Amino acid sequence: MARRIGVFVCHCGVNIAGVVDVEKVAEELRKYPGVAFATTYQYMCSDPGQNLIRQKIEEENLDAVVIAACSPSMHEETFRNVCKDYFNPQRCEMANIREQCSWVHEKEEATEKAIKIVKATVEKLKGNEDLTPIYVPVEKKCLVIGGGIAGIQAALDIADAGYEVILVEKEPSIGGRMAQLSETFPTLDCSQCILTPKMVAVSRHPKIKLMAYSEVIDISGYVGNFDVKILKKPRYVDEDACTVCGDCEKVCPVIVPNEFDMEKKPRKAIFIPFPQAVPSTYTIDREACLGLAPLTCAECREACEANAINYDMQPKIVEEKVGAIIVATGYDLYDKSNLVEYGYGEDDDIITSLEFERMLSASGPTGGNIIKPSTGETPKKVVFVQCAGSRDKQHMPYCSSICCMYTAKHALLYKHHVPDGEAYVFYIDIRATGKDYEEFINNVMEEERINYIRGKVAKIFREGDKIVVWGVDTLTGKKVEIKADLVVLAMAIVGRKETKEIAQLLKVATGVGGFLKESHPKLKPVEALSRGIYFAGCAQAPKDIPATVAQASAAASKVLALFAKDKLEKDPMVAVVDEEHCSGCGVCISVCPYGAMQRQPNGKAKCIEALCEGCGTCAAACPSNNIEMRNYRDEQIEKMIEVII
Amino acid sequence: MKKKIAMYWGAGCGGCDVSLLGIHEKLLELLDDIEIVFWPCATDFKYEDLEKMPDKSIDIAFYNGAIRTSENEEIAKLLRKKSKILVAYGSCAIEGCIIGLANLYDKEEIFRAVYLENETTPNKEKIVPKEKAGELELPEFLPHLKVLSNVVKVDAVIPGCPPPKPVLIEALEALLSGKTQFGKSVALCDECPRRDTKPDKIEIDRFYRWHEKQDDGKCFLAQGIICMGPATLAGCGGECIAANIPCTGCMGPPPKVRNQGAAMLSAIASLLGEMDEEREKEVIESIQDMVGTFYKYTTAKLLPKGRVKDEG
Ligand SMILES: Cc1cc2nc3c(=O)[nH]c(=O)nc-3n(C[C@H](O)[C@H](O)[C@H](O)COP(=O)(O)OP(=O)(O)OC[C@H]3O[C@@H](n4cnc5c(N)ncnc54)[C@H](O)[C@@H]3O)c2cc1C
Ligand code: SF4
Ligand code: SF4
Ligand code: SF4
Ligand code: SF4
Ligand code: SF4
Numbered sequence: 035m036a037r038r039i040g041v042f043v044c045h046c047g048v049n050i051a052g053v054v055d056v057e058k059v060a061e062e063l064r065k066y067p068g069v070a071f072a073t074t075y076q077y078m079c080s081d082p083g084q085n086l087i088r089q090k091i092e093e094e095n096l097d098a099v100v101i102a103a104c105s106p107s108m109h110e111e112t113f114r115n116v117c118k119d120y121f122n123p124q125r126c127e128m129a130n131i132r133e134q135c136s137w138v139h140e141k142e143e144a145t146e147k148a149i150k151i152v153k154a155t156v157e158k159l160k161g162n163e164d165l166t167p168i169y170v171p172v173e174k175k176c177l178v179i180g181g182g183i184a185g186i187q188a189a190l191d192i193a194d195a196g197y198e199v200i201l202v203e204k205e206p207s208i209g210g211r212m213a214q215l216s217e218t219f220p221t222l223d224c225s226q227c228i229l230t231p232k233m234v235a236v237s238r239h240p241k242i243k244l245m246a247y248s249e250v251i252d253i254s255g256y257v258g259n260f261d262v263k264i265l266k267k268p269r270y271v272d273e274d275a276c277t278v279c280g281d282c283e284k285v286c287p288v289i290v291p292n293e294f295d296m297e298k299k300p301r302k303a304i305f306i307p308f309p310q311a312v313p314s315t316y317t318i319d320r321e322a323c324l325g326l327a328p329l330t331c332a333e334c335r336e337a338c339e340a341n342a343i344n345y346d347m348q349p350k351i352v353e354e355k356v357g358a359i360i361v362a363t364g365y366d367l368y369d370k371s372n373l374v375e376y377g378y379g380e381d382d383d384i385i386t387s388l389e390f391e392r393m394l395s396a397s398g399p400t401g402g403n404i405i406k407p408s409t410g411e412t413p414k415k416v417v418f419v420q421c422a423g424s425r426d427k428q429h430m431p432y433c434s435s436i437c438c439m440y441t442a443k444h445a446l447l448y449k450h451h452v453p454d455g456e457a458y459v460f461y462i463d464i465r466a467t468g469k470d471y472e473e474f475i476n477n478v479m480e481e482e483r484i485n486y487i488r489g490k491v492a493k494i495f496r497e498g499d500k501i502v503v504w505g506v507d508t509l510t511g512k513k514v515e516i517k518a519d520l521v522v523l524a525m526a527i528v529g530r531k532e533t534k535e536i537a538q539l540l541k542v543a544t545g546v547g548g549f550l551k552e553s554h555p556k557l558k559p560v561e562a563l564s565r566g567i568y569f570a571g572c573a574q575a576p577k578d579i580p581a582t583v584a585q586a587s588a589a590a591s592k593v594l595a596l597f598a599k600d601k602l603e604k605d606p607m608v609a610v611v612d613e614e615h616c617s618g619c620g621v622c623i624s625v626c627p628y629g630a631m632q633r634q635p636n637g638k639a640k641c642i643e644a645l646c647e648g649c650g651t652c653a654a655a656c657p658s659n660n661i662e663m664r665n666y667r668d669e670q671i672e673k674m675i676e677v678i679i
Numbered sequence: 680m681k682k683k684i685a686m687y688w689g690a691g692c693g694g695c696d697v698s699l700l701g702i703h704e705k706l707l708e709l710l711d712d713i714e715i716v717f718w719p720c721a722t723d724f725k726y727e728d729l730e731k732m733p734d735k736s737i738d739i740a741f742y743n744g745a746i747r748t749s750e751n752e753e754i755a756k757l758l759r760k761k762s763k764i765l766v767a768y769g770s771c772a773i774e775g776c777i778i779g780l781a782n783l784y785d786k787e788e789i790f791r792a793v794y795l796e797n798e799t800t801p802n803k804e805k806i807v808p809k810e811k812a813g814e815l816e817l818p819e820f821l822p823h824l825k826v827l828s829n830v831v832k833v834d835a836v837i838p839g840c841p842p843p844k845p846v847l848i849e850a851l852e853a854l855l856s857g858k859t860q861f862g863k864s865v866a867l868c869d870e871c872p873r874r875d876t877k878p879d880k881i882e883i884d885r886f887y888r889w890h891e892k893q894d895d896g897k898c899f900l901a902q903g904i905i906c907m908g909p910a911t912l913a914g915c916g917g918e919c920i921a922a923n924i925p926c927t928g929c930m931g932p933p934p935k936v937r938n939q940g941a942a943m944l945s946a947i948a949s950l951l952g953e954m955d956e957e958r959e960k961e962v963i964e965s966i967q968d969m970v971g972t973f974y975k976y977t978t979a980k981l982l983p984k985g986r987v988k989d990e991g
Contacts, residue, residue, distance in 0.1 A: 541880070543953075615935060617866035618874060619900075619909035624881040625949040637874060655949035657910035657942040658866045659935040 038070035039156055040096040042087060044078035044103035046132055053136040055145040059102065062149045068160055070094055078103050084116050091120050098125035098159055102152045104132040122164035124606075124665055129155035154674040161670040165606035170644040172258035173357035174597045177202065179250055179536055182210020183579060184362035184571025184586045186232050191590035193241035197597050200354055201236060202264055203246040204532065207311035208233055210364050211572075214294065216394035216402075218579060219443040220474035226310060226397075233312040245352070246313055253539045256630075256645040257566030258357045258602055268347035270318035270326065271304070275342035278306065278314050282334035282343065290322045296389045298407075299399035304334045304343075308397060318343070358566050358593040359540065361550060362586065363533040365572035368423040368430060368526035376422065376494040376523065382407040383501050384494060384521045387440060394447055404451045406519045409499070413455065413519030416448055417503045419491050420461045423526035430526040430547055435576040437524035438465050442478040444522060449482045458485045458516055460505050468578065487514060494521060527576035540567055541629035550574050560589045564628045564645060568592050607648035607664055609641045615660045622652035622661060682738040682855060685717035685729075686768070687758060689744030689751040690778060690824070695769040696720045696743065698841035705848055712855055729757055737762035739854055741837075745771040745778055745979065746825040750818035759831040764859065766850075767827040770840040770929050775826050775979020777840070782823050782982045783970065790820075824979045835859040840929035840976060843915035866933040867908035867926055871917040873898045882952040885962050889925060899925040900950070905972055910936060910943035927975055938981060940973035 041063045045051035051074075060072040071094045077083050078101055090096060098121065101113050106128040114123035131148040139147055176192050178185045181203030189201045201208070212218075213233075215225035236242055245264055252263040282304045291297035294307040301307075303322035306315070324331035325345050335343040367386055370379030377384065383406055385393075392398040393405070406413040418441045423429040438461065445457045464486075466475045479486055491505040500517040507514050529548030537544045542562040543551040550569045553561040560568050568589040571582040596602070609630070611622070618637035625631075630645035631652055641652075641661075653661040662668065688696050700706065716737060717724045740762035746752050759765050770776035781789055794800060794807050810817050827833050837850040846862065853861035868874050876897035883903045892902060899906035899920070907928030908920070919926050932939035951959060966972060974981070 612935075615865055615933065617869040617909065617913065617933070618877075619866060619868040619946075620877045620879075620881055620898075621909060621946045621950065623879065633879070637869075651949065655946050657936070657946040658933045659937075659942060660933075 037068070037097040038095055039068050039159060040087075040090055040094060040099045041069055041072035041152060041156070042078055042083075042090075042099060042101050042103075043072070043074040043131075043152070044083070044101065045074060045076050046103060046136075047077065050103070050132050050136045050148075053139065053141060053144045054131060054148045055141075056148075058145055059131070059148050059152060063152055063156070066153055066156060068156060070096060079109050079112055084112070087113070087116050088119075091117070097121055098127075098162075100127050100129055100152060100155050100159055102129040102131045102148065102155070104128075105130045105134075122166075124162045124165050125159065127155050127159045127162070150678050154677045157673040157677050158665075158670050161667065161673065162665045165664060168604040168606050168608070168643045170256075170258045170602040170604060172596060172600065172602055173260075173355050174198070175200070175354070175356045176358045176360065176593050176597075177250070177260070177262055177354065177356040178360045178362060180210070180362035180364055180571070180573065181205075181208030181236075181244075181246065182362060182364045182571060182582075183212045183229065183232070184364065184573070184582045185210070185360070186229075186236055187583050187586035188360045188362060188570050188590045188593075189242050190232065190235060190239065191587050192593055193239045195590075195594050195597075196241065197594070198241050198243070199239075200243045200245060200264070200356065202248050202250055203244075204249050205307070206247050206269070206305075206315075206317040207307050207313070208236060208244070208246055209308075209310075209312070211388070212579060213308060213310070214296075214388060214395070215391050216396075216398075217443065217447065219439045220468070220470045222443070226395075230310045233310065237312045237314075244313065247317060248352075250536065250539065251351070253359070256642050257564070258596070258644065260356050260359060260566065262354050262356060262359075264352045264354065266350040266352055268320070268349055269315065270320070270323070270343060270345055270347045271316045272342045272344060273313050273315045275340045276315040277340050277342075278316065279339070280306075280316075281337040281339065282316060285333040285337045287331065287333065288322050288324060290319065295392050295399045296386070298389060298392060316342075358568065358596055360568045360570055360586075360589050360593065361533070361536055361540070361542075361562075361573055362570040362589075363530055363536055363573040365527045365576065366530045368528045370422070370523055370525055372429060373423060373523070375492065376419070376521075377496070379523060381496055381501060383413075383496075383519065384523065387437070387444065387522060387524045390444055390522045391440075394444075394451075404448060404520075411519070412452055414452070415456045415516065415518045416445075416458070416520045416522065417491075417501075417516055417518040418445055418457065418459045418522045418524065419494075419503070420459065420524045421490075421526075422523040424524075425462060430528065432547060432576075433465065434524075434527040435465070436527065436578045438463075438475070439468070439471055439578065441522075441524045442466075442475050442484075445484045446478045446482050449484065456485070457482075458487060458503075458518070460487050460489060460491050460503075462488070462490060468580065489514070527572060529573060533573050540564070542567060543627075549576075560585055560592060564630075566596065602644065604644060605648065606643075607666075608643045608646040609648070609650070609652050609661050609663055611639050611641055612660050612662070613638050613640075615658055617658055619657060621655050621657055625651050625655045627651060681712060681714040683716045683736065684713045685737045685740040685758060685762060686715070686720070687717070687740070687742050687744075687754055688720050689742060689755070689772065689827075690747035691744030691769065691771040691776070692778075693720070694841040695771070698769070698839075698844075698847060701841075702844055702847055702851075705851075709851060709855070726754070726757075729754075729761060732761050734760055735763050739764045739766060741766045741768040742772050742827050743768040743841075745775050746821070746827065746830055747778070748818040748820055752821070752825070752830055753818075755827060755830050764834045764854065765827075765831065766854065767833045767836045769842055770838060770931065770976045772827045773836050773838055773980070774931055774977045775824055776929075776976050779824050779826070779977070779979025780970065780975070782979045782985050785985060786820060786822055823983060823985045825983060826980050829983055835861075838862070838912060838930045839915060843918050843930075845916055846914040846930070849914075863913040864934050865913050867911045867913045867915070867917060867920075867930070870913045871898075871908055871926075872921050873917075877901055881950050883947070883950045883962075884952045884954070886965055888967060894923055900947075905943075905947065905966065907939070907943055907973070909946055910939050928973075929976055931976060939977050940970075940981075943973050 043056045056074045063072040117126040129152045175198040178189045178201045189199045193199045248266045251265045255261045286302035288303035292301035396402040424434040466472045489506045489508040493504040503516045505514045545551045570586040570589040616638040622631040740758045767773045881901045906925035908926040911928040912930040936942045
């Protein structure tokens with residue numbers, strides 16, 4: 035127990051001293067039991083300020099200090115680092131007389147309160163125990179969930195740095211949405227062409243274990259030490275043996291729609307989603323195939339010269355230990371059947387933006403031709419509707435961020451395909467904040483003579499062979515009616531339902547739209563609240579490819595920083611459960627925002643110290659009053675209250 | 680030598696007296712070791728008998744019921760004087776129990792509600808009991824309900840409303856062998872028959888009253904039905920839950936909790952799912968009878984001087 039406490043009162047320029055009589059605070063504290071020394075200084079956090087602490091600890095033989103200054107979230111670390119050379123850092127406490135005092139009170143009142151705050155802190159300090167940091171070992175292997183461009187980039191970055199990566203993708207191929215796109219704004223380079231090399235790099239990288247057609251089914255543990263279970267779904271085709279000759283596909287009698295082409299193109303029961311797929315192999319769709327039990331067809335097996343087909347393949351569960359996890363599960367489009375006012379988008383000639391992307395793609399359902407799906411003719415009048423389901427309290431309240439840009443791209447590509455066609459774009463605002471984006475939009479508007487109409491579409495319905503679009507031009511105040519051949523809805527971007535499932539496994543939160551919730555919207559945009567879990571790409575929020583790639587590299591760099599040390603050092607200010615008195619009611623387990631409270635096999639709660647951030651939520655919630663925060667014990671708090679009132 | 684035992688019924692429902700019979704054949708076993716020297720409810724003893732006993736001549740005195748009248752208080756003091764060990768028996772004696780909710784009101788309000796406004800009490804003459812009526816003198820109805828420990832030193836407690844069988848048996852055996860510390864030291868969930876049905880994360884979107892929801896057999900709290908189990912001392916074995924009724928907290932709080940209601944309220948508030956403030960308020964306000972739910976048994980102990988009247 036302290037012993038010989040030194041009190042250092044900071045002026046913080048005029049921030050504190052302008053209101054609080056700092057000399058009086060020092061004088062009062064000098065008389066307080068346990069305080070051996072007290073002084074004031076201009077800026078405690080400055081170099082000379084820190085040296086003053088050192089000097090006085092030595093001269094006055096102090097064994098603990100209270101720095102009365104700003105918030106501990108500002109400088110606790112600074113001052114504890116100073117003290118570390120002399121005694122346990124827990125013997126250094128900060129009394130916040132700035133944010134909680136001088137900034138919010140007047141003169142005398144402020145001085146009086148400052149004295150109380152410092153005295154209370156001295157009392158807390160007297161009850162502090164010496165604690166040593168917690169060390170956690172780190173398994174230097176990273177799990178990346180989702181093989182879109184986000185997951186691919188993150189995996190490559192980490193693997194290039196020399197660490198092992200397990201990349202799990204639920205679909206037969208990696209690539210994600212980017213593989214479905216035609217050309218990309220603002221440069222109009224072919225999406226596949228820039229993506230394919232990265233996909234191949236993943237499949238060849240010695241440090242990346244690619245597990246496509248697989249799903250993460252269980253995750254336990256904590257930063258540095260996650261145990262994951264991955265279910266490898268049977269493809270019924272040996273990935274390594276398949277030569278992608280396509281003989282099987284030719285003989286397969288079952289035809290179903292291809293998901294990759296937004297179900298607008300047929301495929302067989304044995305299929306490869308798109309020619310550049312990675313891993314490069316065929317897959318049997320177990321729902322559609324007639325060859326799996328009961329075996330009524332074996333055409334493909336007979337046709338396959340490589341002997342790659344095996345109807346008896348079983349699902350496999352692979353267990354891995356990893357130190358970090360990146361969630362890059364991407365996005366979906368908001369379901370157009372939610373849009374009552376747009377006829378639920380049920381009409382063949384009302385399509386979504388992703389369907390239009392596939393239409394534009396040379397390998398897509400129409401071979402790159404733009405058609406009116408109901409007739410197959412070239413549409414002469416096309417209406418693009420932005421913000422379909424976005425920025426709308428009835429649907430998704432947020433801006434999907436990329437629709438303005440890709441709609442401009444769509445209109446432009448349409449004009450390139452059908453130069454004599456007319457294109458209309460309904461928009462609320464144009465948001466083109468990226469590099470060269472404004473120029474791109476201007477070019478589309480002016481050079482391509484596309485009719486941009488500012489206003490919301492009120493109704494879309496069929497009339498004969500036309501789709502009628504009713505809207506209001508808010509710039510002229512006039513009603514607009516367009517009889518179009520084709521309508522393209524720029525649907526809102528939403529988190530995938532799988533993201534929610536993964537979030538539940540990881541005990542991290544999702545917010546509006548089903549996007550993962552980051553730890554801090556500005557300063558920690560790629561980190562989950564729980565340590566060791568990071569986010570990349572559209573799983574976190576709607577964004578374009580450059581932003582996705584940047585965020586993926588950011589997540590990778592966080593993982594690399596984690597892997598740079600063999601052990602993780604952690605603040606020992608954690609929650610402690612008194613096991614004897616724990617009823618296992620589960621309240622703490624339910625409320626811990628960091629997933630640090632976990633149930634033990636005996637039913638009682640236990641704090642995983644590596645995960646605990648010392649927030650105290652559990653301690654306040656425990657109905658048995660059975661959780662104590664280290665160095666914030668009830669007796670300490672009671673003493674503090676006593677001094678204050 | 681047989682232990683001399685006394686049992687007194689203060690302000691309470693009488694359930695505690697009956698609970699002693701509820702231990703069935705165990706009682707017969709115990710009778711070999713004890714001699715009942717005072718039990719007005721069961722045997723014909725008068726107060727004079729008690730007064731005549733030498734001080735500390737009773738080995739163990741059980742006091743059940745709360746202290747509502749001057750008579751209750753007098754006997755409590757007398758029993759204290761005459762016995763070696765004084766035990767607060769049941770929730771009323773320990774923390775005031777349901778009748779302790781009366782401390783939310785003053786004497787006048789209580790009398791008005793009971794004698795004048797209660798529709799099932801015909802009282803055309805509007806008679807309200809008085810302490811003195813001619814010759815007759817009645818004990819005083821105290822301004823507030825007190826618990827036993829407000830009046831005298833208490834050596835041991837047997838919680839419950841009334842003390843459930845397993846609690847009682849353990850307590851009696853312990854007391855007869857000279858111990859005053861007994862019982863569990865965890866909350867009810869620990870021994871609850873539904874404990875293993877608790878999900879990893881309890882998240883409450885709205886509260887249901889017990890009759891409003893088809894019970895799925897899982898932990899009540901996880902179903903959004905308020906169960907006081909997490910903030911209630913174990914020992915009963917989860918009698919109520921075994922009968923598909925959520926715990927109302929009759930055993931009082933677990934050892935480290937001073938305020939059972941506050942402990943449960945803060946737990947419950949933390950378990951609310953994600954919702955905006957408005958909805959949060961709506962959900963909290965949907966709880967019927969806050970005090971009766973969270974402070975059913977402990978109001979009197981926490982409010983020995985009654986309620987602080989709202990200003991203005
Ligand atoms: C119509 C349209 C046009 C666009 N045009 C452009 C453009 O021109 N330029 C541009 O910069 N951006 C464009 N974008 C945006 C671009 O598509 C995204 O920025 C990018 O695809 C995001 O990549 P991602 O990896 O985050 O997500 P995704 O591409 O969605 O990848 C996520 C991957 O994770 C997998 N996955 C999901 N859940 C799991 C799970 N539980 N387990 C394993 N795997 C899982 C998915 O199968 C998928 O492969 C466009 C978007 C749309 C809708
Ligand atoms: S076995 Fe299945 S995949 Fe193969 S040809 Fe027959 S239906 Fe197609
Ligand atoms: S203090 Fe409690 S609630 Fe907060 S992180 Fe630690 S265990 Fe979780
Ligand atoms: S809240 Fe308290 S009693 Fe309940 S499980 Fe957690 S530590 Fe145990
Ligand atoms: S909250 Fe109630 S029902 Fe649930 S485990 Fe605890 S005592 Fe049992
Ligand atoms: S379950 Fe609760 S209310 Fe019922 S006997 Fe036990 S403690 Fe009392």
